[in-house]
Structure formats: C-alpha cells, structure tokens
Amino acid sequence: MTGIIDVSQLVKTYGDGTKAVKGISFSVPEGEFFGFLGPNGAGKSTTIKILTTLLRKTSGSASVAGLDVESDAAKIRKIIGVQNQDTTVDEDLTGRENMLLQGELQQMHGQALRDRVDELLKVVDLVDAADKRAGFYSGGMKKRLDLATTLVHNPKILFLDEPTTGLDPQSRASIWAYLKQLNEQGITIFITTQYLEEVDRLCRRLAIVDLGEIVAQGTPSELKQEIGADSISLGLESSTMNTGGTREKAKQVLETKFDQISDIVNSDIGLTVYAKNGSFLVPEIVRAFDEAGIKLSSITVSSPTLDDVFLKHTGKRIRVEEVTSANYRSMFSRRRR
Amino acid sequence: MAFLSDSYNLFVRWMKKVVRNPILIFFSLFQPVIFLVLFTQLFSKFGALLGPGVNYTVFATAGIVLQNAFSSAFQSGTAVVDDIKSGFLTKMLATPVNRSAILFGRILSDIFRVVVQTIIILVLAYALGVFPETGVLGYLIVIFTVAAFGLSWSGISLALGLKTKSAETVFGIAGFLTFPLLFMSTALVSTSAMPNWMQTVSNYNPISFAVNAIRNAITGCPVGHLASNCTTGFDWSTILQAYGVIALIGVLTLGATLYLFRKIVS
Ligand SMILES: Nc1ncnc2c1ncn2[C@@H]1O[C@H](COP(=O)(O)OP(=O)(O)OP(=O)(O)O)[C@@H](O)[C@H]1O
Ligand SMILES: [Mg+2]
Numbered sequence: 001m002t003g004i005i006d007v008s009q010l011v012k013t014y015g016d017g018t019k020a021v022k023g024i025s026f027s028v029p030e031g032e033f034f035g036f037l038g039p040n041g042a043g044k045s046t047t048i049k050i051l052t053t054l055l056r057k058t059s060g061s062a063s064v065a066g067l068d069v070e071s072d073a074a075k076i077r078k079i080i081g082v083q084n085q086d087t088t089v090d091e092d093l094t095g096r097e098n099m100l101l102q103g104e105l106q107q108m109h110g111q112a113l114r115d116r117v118d119e120l121l122k123v124v125d126l127v128d129a130a131d132k133r134a135g136f137y138s139g140g141m142k143k144r145l146d147l148a149t150t151l152v153h154n155p156k157i158l159f160l161d162e163p164t165t166g167l168d169p170q171s172r173a174s175i176w177a178y179l180k181q182l183n184e185q186g187i188t189i190f191i192t193t194q195y196l197e198e199v200d201r202l203c204r205r206l207a208i209v210d211l212g213e214i215v216a217q218g219t220p221s222e223l224k225q226e227i228g229a230d231s232i233s234l235g236l237e238s239s240t241m242n243t244g245g246t247r248e249k250a251k252q253v254l255e256t257k258f259d260q261i262s263d264i265v266n267s268d269i270g271l272t273v274y275a276k277n278g279s280f281l282v283p284e285i286v287r288a289f290d291e292a293g294i295k296l297s298s299i300t301v302s303s304p305t306l307d308d309v310f311l312k313h314t315g316k317r318i319r320v321e322e323v324t325s326a327n328y329r330s331m332f333s334r335r336r337r
Numbered sequence: 338m339a340f341l342s343d344s345y346n347l348f349v350r351w352m353k354k355v356v357r358n359p360i361l362i363f364f365s366l367f368q369p370v371i372f373l374v375l376f377t378q379l380f381s382k383f384g385a386l387l388g389p390g391v392n393y394t395v396f397a398t399a400g401i402v403l404q405n406a407f408s409s410a411f412q413s414g415t416a417v418v419d420d421i422k423s424g425f426l427t428k429m430l431a432t433p434v435n436r437s438a439i440l441f442g443r444i445l446s447d448i449f450r451v452v453v454q455t456i457i458i459l460v461l462a463y464a465l466g467v468f469p470e471t472g473v474l475g476y477l478i479v480i481f482t483v484a485a486f487g488l489s490w491s492g493i494s495l496a497l498g499l500k501t502k503s504a505e506t507v508f509g510i511a512g513f514l515t516f517p518l519l520f521m522s523t524a525l526v527s528t529s530a531m532p533n534w535m536q537t538v539s540n541y542n543p544i545s546f547a548v549n550a551i552r553n554a555i556t557g558c559p560v561g562h563l564a565s566n567c568t569t570g571f572d573w574s575t576i577l578q579a580y581g582v583i584a585l586i587g588v589l590t591l592g593a594t595l596y597l598f599r600k601i602v603s
Contacts, residue, residue, distance in 0.1 A: 052431050056603070074433055082431035088424035092354040104346045105434040107339060133357070149428075 003027035004157060004188050005034075005051060010060035012046050012212075020046040022212035023060065028190060028205075033183045035199040035206030036192045039316045043212040044192040045085050045161055051190070052082045052159050064157060078106070081155035085162050085192075087146045091135030095126050095145050098134055099152055106153035116152055123178055124148040140167045147175065151182075158182065160191045164198075176202060196306040208313050215313040220306055227304040227312060229262050230278030232285070235298030236270035246294060247271065253292045258284070265311060269298070272311070340435040347434075347442025348449070351416070355450065365450060369405040369458045376401060376525065377465065387527050388563045395565040398462045399479075399552035400524030402455055403544060406483045407519065409451045410490035411511035413443060414498030421502055421601070436602050440594065444491060451487040455480055470557030470566045478554040478571070482579060486547045489583045492590025499597035524548045527563055543582045550579030 005028040012021040021043040028034045038044050049055035050062055053073035062069045064076045089098050096117060103113040121127045124144040129137060134145060147163055160179075164172040176198050183189050183202075193199060199206060200220045207217040216223055236246050250271060251264055258281065263274040275281055278301045289296055311317055355361050377394040384393035417440075420426040429439060459476065462468075469475025497507045519525070521535055522544035528536045539545050549560045553575050558567035560575050 054427055054430055077431060077433040080431070082428075084424055084427060084431075086424045088428045090350065090354075090425060092357050093350065097353070101346060101350060102428075102432065105343060105429060105432040107342075107433065109342075 002029075004030040004032075004065055005063070005190060007047075007051070007062045008060055010047070010050065010062050011058045012043070012050060012055070013058045020212055021050075021057075024209065024212070024214045025060075026207050026214060026217060028188065030188055031183070031186055033180075033189045033202055033204045034191065035203035036190060036209065037196070037199065037206055037310065038192075038209035039314050041211075042209040042314075044209060047209070048082075048159050048161050048190070048192065052080060053077060054082075078153070079156045081150035081153070081158045083147055083150045083158075083160045083163050085165075087139070087142050089134040089137075089142050089145050089149065092133060094131050094133050095137070095141075095148075096121065096130040098145060099149050102149040103152040108153055113152070116154075120148045120151055125174070140171050143167055144171065144175065155187070157188045157190065160189065160193075162192055162194065164193060164195060172198070196310065200306045208310060210314040216309065220309075223309045224304045224306065227274060227308055229274040229276050230301055230303055231305075231308050232273040232275065232278045232281065233267060233298070233300045233302070234270045234273060234285070234296060237295045237297055238269075249292065250289065250294050253288055253294065254285070257288050263312065265315070267317075272308075274304075274308070274312075339433070340438050340441075343435045343438035344441045344445060347438060348445040351443055351446035352449070355446070365409070365454060366457060368408070369401065369454050370461055372404060373398070373401045373458055373461055373465075380525075383526075387530060390565075391563045392466075392565040394462070394465050395467050395556060396527075396552070396563065397525055398458070398467045399548050399555055400519075400522075401462075402458055402479065402483055402551055403486065403524055403548050404519055405454050405458060406451050406487045407490060407544070408511070408515065409447065409454065410487050411494040411507060413447050413491035414494030414496070414507040415504040416498075417443060417495055418498040418502055418504045418507065421499075422504075426601075430602055436598075437595075439602075440495070440598055443495075444488060447491045448484050448488055452480055452484055455483045467555065469555045470568075471554050471570055475554040475557075475571075478576065479551050482547060482550055482554075482576075482583075485580065485583050485587070489587030489590060492587060492594050496590055496593040496597055499594060499601060518542060518544050522548060523552070527561070529561070529563075543586055546579045546582040550576045 007027070008025045009023050010021055010025070011023050013019050024047065036044055036047070046055065050057045050069060051064055053069055053076055056070065065079055067076050069076060090101070093101065099117045099120065100113060103117065108116065121130050124147060126141060126145060126148065129141060134142060137145065143163065143166060147160070150158065164175050167175065172195070179189055179191070180202055191203070203220065205217070205219050206223070207214050209215065218226070234250070236250060247266065247270065254261055254264055254271075254273060258275070260281065261273055261275045265272050282299060282301060286296065286299070307317065355365065377397050380393055380397065382393075384391040384396060387393070387396065426439070459479065469479065471478070494507050494511065497510055498504070501507065521538045522542040523539055524544060528539050531539060553560065553572045556565055556567060557570050558564055559569055559572045
C-alpha cells in the first residue's frame with residue numbers, strides 16, 4: 001500500500017466494550033478528495049481520531065504520509081490539519097488570536113504567521129470580525145474560524161469531521177469551493193459530511209461505513225452505476241400507508257408482478273423501487289396499482305444518486321438536519337459561554 | 338525551545354482569558370482585598386485576646402496572603418476541566434504542541450496571578466501599617482513562599498480536575514477543605530487560642546507551616562511569639578520546614594497531575 005493514508009484491519013473497541021470500528025481497510029492516494037460517509041454512530045469520528053493521533057487504536061495498522069499513527073504521532077501532527085466534529089474555538093480570544101495561537105503551536109512565528117492569518121481571514125470571510133471575540137460569533141462564523149485555524153500551517157492533509165454541518169447554504173458553498181481549491185493545490189482532503197450532493201460533485205472517491213465496517217467504496221459514478229437501476233419513488237396516500245397496510249399491499253403487488261425490479265425499500269413518502277429502465281415501468285405500475293385499488297399520490301423516476309447508494313448499503317437515508325427558521329435562529333444567535 | 342515558546346503562548350492565552358472576564362478579575366483582585374479589610378477590621382480587638390500588645394492586622398496579614406493563595410490554587414483544576422469539556426484540549430493535542438507546556442502554561446499563569454494578588458495585599462497591608470521587619474528580603478521571601486505554595490496546591494486541583502473531569506467536584510472539594518484547613522491552622526489565630534486537640538491538628542496542618550514562615554518574614558519574630566516586631570529576624574528553621582512541606586505536597590500533587598495528564602494525552 002502506498003497511499004498517503006493507509007488503513008489496514010483497523011479495530012477500535014472503546015473501554016466500555018463498544019466496538020466502534022471493526023477491522024476496516026482502505027487507502028487514500030495523495031491528492032485525493034476522499035469522502036468518508038456513514039450513518040450516525042458508524043465509526044467515522046472514531047476513525048478520524050485514530051488517524052489524527054488523538055485516539056489509540058485497539059489493533060490493526062494505520063499510517064499517514066507513511067508515518068505510523070502511534071510511533072510517529074509527533075511527525076504526523078506537523079503535516080495535518082484537523083477539524084473536529086464539535087466546533088472548538090477559544091471564545092475569550094478574538095478570531096485572529098485563535099488563529100495566531102494555533103500557528104504558534106505549529107511553530108510558526110512572526111511576520112510570516114501574521115501574513116498567513118490575514119490571508120486566511122479573507123478566505124473564510126472573517127476580516128471584519130477578526131478582532132472581535134469568538135464568543136460573539138454566530139455558529140457559522142465559529143465553524144469557519146475553526147476551519148481556518150486548521151489551515152494556518154499549510155497542512156498537507158486535511159481531516160475534516162463535518163465541517164459544514166449547521167452552516168447556511170451560502171457559507172457551505174463557499175467552504176466547499178475553497179476546499180476544492182485547496183485540493184487542486186495538491187492537499188489531500190479526508191472529509192465526513194452529510195451533504196451527499198457536494199460529495200457527488202467534489203469527492204473523487206468515497207467510502208461508506210456502517211456499524212464499524214466499510215460497506216462500499218469507489219468513485220461516486222462507480223457506486224451509482226453499481227446500483228444499475230433507476231429509482232422510482234412512489235408516493236402512497238399517507239392516511240392508509242402504515243396503518244391500513246397499503247405499503248405492504250403495494251409491495252406485494254410489485255413483487256409478484258414485476259420481476260425486473262431489483263430492490264424495494266421503504267421511504268418517507270411510500271416506497272422506492274429500483275429497476276433498470278425505470279421510465280418504461282411507470283405506466284405498468286400505475287395500471288397494476290389501479291387494479292389492486294392502491295392510490296398513488298405521486299410517482300417520480302430518477303437516475304441513481306448517492307442518496308440511493310447510501311440507502312442501498314446502509315438501509316438508512318442520511319440524516320440532514322433541516323435548518324428550519326427556528327433552530328436556524330438559535331444556532332446562529334449570539335451566545336456567550 | 339518548543340516547550341518554552343508553547344508554555345509562553347499558552348500562558349498568554351490564560352492571562353487574556355482572565356483579563357477579559359470582568360467577574361474573574363473582580364474575584365481575583367478584590368476578594369483578597371475584601372478579606373484583608375474585613376478580617377482585620379472585624380477582629381481588630383482580637384489581638385488583645387492573643388496576647389498583650391499583639392497587633393491583629395499584622396498577625397492576620399500572613400493568614401490572608403495564604404488564604405488567598407489557597408483559593409486561587411483551586412481555580413487551576415476547573416480551568417483545565419473547561420478545556421477538556423470544550424474540546425479545546427483535543428484541538429491542541431492535534432498539533433505538535435509540547436504536551437508538558439499545556440500544563441506548564443496554566444501553572445505559570447496561576448503563579449503569576451497569585452503573585453500579583455499577593456503584591457496587592459501587601460501594598461494594602463502596608464497602608465494599614467504592616468511591613469516586614471525583615472525588610473525587602475522579607476517581601477521577597479513572602480512572595481516566593483506564596484508562589485511555591487500556590488504551585489504545589491494548584492497540583493491538588495489539577496489532579497482532581499483531571500481525575501473527575503468535573504468543575505463542580507473541584508469546587509465542592511475546595512469549599513469543603515477551605516474552612517477546616519484554614520481555621521485549624523495558624524492563619525487567623527495562634528495555637529495558644531485553640532483547644533488542645535485543635536492545636537495538634539494545627540501543628541500538622543500544612544497551611545500552618547507556610548503561614549508560620551510568611552509570618553516570620555513579616556514580624557521578624559519566631560513562631561509562637563506573637564508580637565508584631567522582633568529583632569530576631571529570619572527564623573530559618575521555620576522557613577526551611579515550610580519549604581519542606583511545600584515540596585512534599587508539590588511532588589505528590591504535581592506527580593499525580595503529570596501521571597493523570599499523560600493518561601489523557603496518550
Ligand atoms: N468515548 C467513547 N466511549 C464509548 N463509546 C464511544 C465513544 N465515542 C464513540 N463511541 C461509540 O462508538 C460508535 C461510533 O462513534 P463515532 O463517533 O465514531 O460515530 P460517527 O460515525 O462519527 O457518528 P456521527 O455521524 O453521529 O458523528 C458509536 O456507537 C458511539 O456511541
Ligand atoms: Mg462523528
């Protein structure tokens with residue numbers, strides 16, 4: 001293995017017996033934009049913590065830039081940038097001071113450090129707030145500051161654990177655009193996120209973990225092709241969907257009448273059906289449901305997305321906490337510790 | 338090299354945090370002042386009870402200096418718990434920062450703070466007519482003893498903080514220890530005014546050792562001699578005993594702190 005990140009048979013069992021990572025192996029080549037996806041509790045953060053020398057593995061091996069995560073931890077820390085899932089900035093320091101401190105701890109000093117901080121403040125759009133205390137920042141500003149602090153020392157490899165969660169769409173887009181730019185400069189990016197569309201657009205490769213195991217890996221298009229089918233989303237009348245047994249009945253109809261269907265899974269609005277050449281099937285499904293007396297409220301056909309890939313491999317839809325206006329406000333309200 | 342610059346940068350971080358929290362400044366600076374004024378005024382007639390011609394303000398200054406160092410020392414642990422809870426420690430640990438510097442930066446800031454507080458108390462005490470019979474060297478010994486005492490006792494709160502990871506627990510234990518340790522020592526009264534059993538406790542109380550040394554530097558009188566000004570000067574055996582006790586506590590508590598911290602950072 002010759003990747004910039006090499007993981008082999010990695011196992012992590014926590015002190016309380018939780019098997020968070022159960023023997024995963026993967027390799028990330030230098031310069032990759034690598035997505036690490038999975039439902040809650042899959043073991044993503046645990047893996048990142050091991051790779052970033054913050055947590056001891058139970059067994060297996062892991063190396064970053066050819067350096068062992070345990071015996072060469074000190075060397076690894078100089079070349080990686082780490083953003084943890086929980087935003088951590090010192091709220092008593094200003095944005096600029098947070099970045100300067102991080103730079104000093106990375107052994108950068110003087111004018112070079114100050115210039116670098118100025119440059120990054122522009123990138124994360126915090127120039128105006130640079131000399132305000134981070135405690136007065138909004139949630140999104142803190143997140144951007146946190147990202148900026150991980151970049152001060154020009155890391156070769158970036159480990160980002162949900163860097164855009166909780167950000168408004170604009171900030172999200174600008175951060176992803178910047179990550180893309182960094183990646184084009186040759187920086188390897190290892191990222192966990194819930195935003196599959198961005199993953200689809202930007203990650204060259206990805207792995208999906210579930211319950212501590214890798215269930216799929218490849219490029220987004222490979223994984224989508226693997227599904228080999230379009231998805232047909234059937235909306236069932238919600239009043240009778242669960243209690244009235246409509247969903248079960250619909251499933252039965254589909255299973256008995258259509259052998260070209262490769263998979264049927266429950267969705268929020270009813271069922272999602274996977275089949276080759278989905279659009280040809282639509283009239284037939286409508287007819288069959290009509291005959292069986294099942295009312296359809298909607299039907300849409302789409303070529304497979306990463307959502308479908310995710311659903312297929314984990315049986316779950318990825319959680320994206322919708323930013324409603326209420327929690328949006330609380331998330332971004334000015335808050336002192 | 339990295340150890341020094343990291344310690345310095347983290348020291349500066351803690352100083353900024355103190356300066357930017359008005360409530361902390363208030364407690365840090367005004368609490369000792371209030372104690373000094375309240376105690377010495379409230380108990381101003383107390384001197385007469387301790388013995389003829391005893392000036393209680395002079396007597397209690399050593400105790401107030403120590404009491405202040407004692408309560409300050411217990412803030413170290415809670416600060417480190419805050420860093421663990423907020424994830425800031427994790428963030429630092431992902432950098433090549435010198436591990437020991439994380440602790441040392443905090444300890445330096447504690448020492449700095451307690452020295453500033455002590456100077457404020459001494460200046461105020463001077464205004465109330467208290468000054469070391471042993472001269473400038475006396476001032477230096479007072480400050481140095483307080484710094485060493487603060488260092489060794491902040492180890493207790495650091496170890497507790499690292500062990501329990503709960504600021505409430507550290508505060509609780511600090512509050513629980515303050516009164517018995519302070520009142521059953523020679524900080525505010527002399528052993529001659531205590532019942533027998535308490536005299537025994539006080540004689541073994543580590544606070545008494547430190548107070549006696551500081552009081553000796555201020556009054557120039559040997560231990561148990563309660564007058565406010567003697568020509569005896571430094572009582573080196575008292576001072577050395579104090580340093581022995583401080584060193585012993587320091588080795589134990591800072592050793593435990595280092596051990597617990599290693600466990601967390603590895
Ligand atoms: N310190 C810990 N002690 C015990 N169990 C833990 C600890 N940290 C995480 N776990 C458990 O390990 C499993 C994996 O957790 P991890 O945080 O790696 O998941 P994740 O994929 O990052 O999830 P999320 O999407 O919610 O962030 C979970 O079951 C979690 O409860
Ligand atoms: Mg996580």
